[in-house]
Amino acid sequence: MPELVPPPALPVTWRPRRPRIVAYGFAALIVLGAVVMAVFIAEPFKLPDRVAIVAFGCAVAFVLHLLGRVRVEADEEGITIVNAVRTHRYTWPEILEVTLLVGDPWPKIDFSDGRTISAMGIQGSEKSRARRSTAELEALIRERGEARER
Numbered sequence: 001m002p003e004l005v006p007p008p009a010l011p012v013t014w015r016p017r018r019p020r021i022v023a024y025g026f027a028a029l030i031v032l033g034a035v036v037m038a039v040f041i042a043e044p045f046k047l048p049d050r051v052a053i054v055a056f057g058c059a060v061a062f063v064l065h066l067l068g069r070v071r072v073e074a075d076e077e078g079i080t081i082v083n084a085v086r087t088h089r090y091t092w093p094e095i096l097e098v099t100l101l102v103g104d105p106w107p108k109i110d111f112s113d114g115r116t117i118s119a120m121g122i123q124g125s126e127k128s129r130a131r132r133s134t135a136e137l138e139a140l141i142r143e144r145g146e147a148r149e150r
Contacts (some may be wrong), residue, residue: 023068027061
């Protein structure tokens, strides 16, 4: 039986803690390393090569930013799911349920039109925090959505 928690006060944002630290930490490290490499690289490399090294480091940092920005936001009208590449917005009546099974990387949210979308903003790797966040989202869906009482 899932943990029953009261719905949180709105607006609320769920975002992973450790994966964000790792993503932004490595992004900063990669950009810093690219700049240091571009400054101290041997003489046969010219300015365009050095700019390319820094640009590549910035491109890798941007990909890490996409992974670090993931979140799930809930407000009075519905939820916004910000995944690595796409952002989805749904109203409460469109949402049926949220499930996070043991071993899943993130919860899946089912919608009335038959779609299922993963919510990367709640990371299954953060075990108890992920269960709590999923339970809070489930409570909001029960309170505001079209989901049936279980």
